[in-house]
Amino acid sequence: MPKILIVGGGYAGFYTAWKLEKHLRKREAEVTMVDPLPYMTYQPFLPEVAAGSIEARHALVAHRRHLGRTNVITAKVTGIDHANKVATITPPLGEPYEFAYDQIVVTAGAVSRTFPIPGIADNAIGLKTIEEAVAVRDKLMSNFDKAAALPAGPERDRLLTVVVVGGGFAGIEVFAELRSLASSLVGKYPQLSFEDTHFHLIEAMGRIMPEVSQKTSEWVLKDLAKRGAYVHLDTQVQGAEGGNVALSTGEVIPTDLIIWTAGVMANPTVVRGGDLPAEERGRIQTRADLRVGTAEAFVEGAWAAGDVSAVPDLSGGGVGGYCVPNAQHAVRQAKRLAKNLTAVLRGEETKDYFHKNLGAVAGLGLYNGVFQSGNLALKGFVAWIAHRGYHGLAMPTWERKWRVLWGWWNNLWLGRDLVNLETVQHPRRVFEEFAARPRPAADAAPAAKPAEKPAAEKPPVKKAPAKKAPAKPAVSAAEAAKAASK
The missing domain is CATH 3.50.50.100 (FAD/NAD(P)-binding domain)
Known part of the structure; x- marks a missing residue:
């Protein structure tokens, strides 16, 4: 079976895997999704979570609960060698290892973009x-x-x-x-x-x-x-x-x-750690059909969507001609990407992504x-x-x-x-405060006894004559028997 590797489990990554499970026939392809977190975050709910209007866990979607046919790996993709179709996966424990694939979908999202302002x-x-x-x-x-x-x-x-x-x-x-x-x-x-x-x-x-x-x-x-x-x-x-x-x-x-x-910027760890083409703003160069590349040529076996990609906005409403990085585009791009990827596996034609902003x-x-x-x-x-x-x-x-x-x-x-x-x-603060601990070792070893002088230097010691114990008076056998009877 062809192996499909999805890098990132956010909006675009989760929806791509979710829709591939729907479109692909059984054993038509093997899908693996890698993300350092075991869930997708619905980011439009973050302000309400911060205000206490939504329970934090309710704004998340667990990967393993809703992706029954996808191999989910909780780790980071720290390198992409697409020339050899191999990705480097770094787990939280253990050594990094290589993962071979046939099709790669980069949906690593974006991170906060800051400036070198003191503090x-x-x-x-x-x-x-x-x-x-x-x-x-x-x-x-x-x-x-x-x-x-x-x-x-x-x-x-x-x-x-x-x-x-x-x-x-x-x-x-x-x-x-x-x-x-x-x-x-x-x-x-x-x-x-x-x-x-x-x-x-x-x-x-x-x-x-x-x-x-x-x-x-x-x-x-x-x-x-x-x-x-x-x-x-x-x-x-x-x-x-x-x-x-x-x-x-x-x-x-x-x-x-x-x-x-x-502001935000495309995930630099994934973009800089691979050999896929990127445009001047640090996003992966992506065609309207969501394959990596330009309108003239595409990179075989490589796809991208969401905030990490520079997808042309065919509706004409995008800033600089590209889709703006928001949830609305990420979700819809993922749905189109899943259909296009399935079409390619079956030898069919792809369709361009077109979505007019709903507001x-x-x-x-x-x-x-x-x-x-x-x-x-x-x-x-x-x-x-x-x-x-x-x-x-x-x-x-x-x-x-x-x-x-x-x-x-x-x-x-x-x-x-x-x-x-x-x-x-700080979940262990109270436990640590009152937890019993073994006594620390003494700061210093006990003082050593002064060394004794050699025998030659010792002054002679005079011993007192042994005293003899006073002699006990003799007792006859008759007297002893009489005392015992008493």
Whole structure:
């Protein structure tokens, strides 16, 4: 059987494997998917996970549960030698090994793109993984606990200040969701007031959310201002050291939580670790039919999709002529890729990927959102319903859909779950604190006894004469018998 290797188990990787299981006949091909994580993350739900509106596990799709005919390997692909059709797989334990394949599908996704700004690498956190979303939520809630025990002052203000860098969809959504969470938390802390909380979003461009119209973007700005959030346009971050975010305007914002959402880049480990062609932005050069290569020629046996690839946008709506890196394109590209790959295995023709953007929808906290499709714009509660409806249906598999929908239903009647589990990030802390340990060895060996002098040097010792024991009086046998009878 031909061997198909899928590199990455995110949107594009999971959907490619999922649809190949549907299209391929039994024993028509052997499919292997390699990803360092055992699950796919539905990233549009990360802002709601950070705000506690969705349980973290419900935003994930377990590979092994839903890919019954795919060989799933939890490891990293650290090298691709497509000239010899061999990939290097590095497991979490053990030595790297080579994996031979006939067809390779690169869907390694993207990672946060940062700049060499002092302090960002050490103090900021991204929003590309479920672990980051959970950490952001727990950090904010822990800061409320700490701030409530402090008197009003600079330290309390710093704990209750959140800075988000990047005004795209991801940045605006997490910014608005956290603002909504903080507003609900204030009511649980009598020591704190709404005015004690401070939210700042930093955007280098002159507007936010370029995916929507200028009018809709301005409405979002006004809505955020009403909720006590500040948006700094045409502003760059110049430093983030010592808990202080320095801006190009000269302003310095003390904060304990910096969230970086200012762009993404194709996974550099996979792109640079292989011999597949890449374009100037570091993405794998991909044709409209999702084979690696250019319109004039393709690389035999190589495919790519999702954020790691530069796929031409035949609808004409893409920036620079390419599909923008979002979930909408990744899912649909994966479905087309699975069909095209199956067609190639059967000697049939491929079809180009064509998808016109359906629009953009964003949640801005509980009961508030924005939706844009062409000239149609929805705002407020109606847009929030559209947001949840779209993403609820887009979540893969009915098993995961029901978990998300059930959580939303419970929260509607029970409210947000405000349990803070930041200590999960240090699970052994309490055990280590009270665990009994063996006594440490003595710091120094006991003092040695002074050496004795040689016998020749010892002074002579005079021995006292032995004393003789006094002689006992003789006892006759008759007297002894009489004493014994008594």
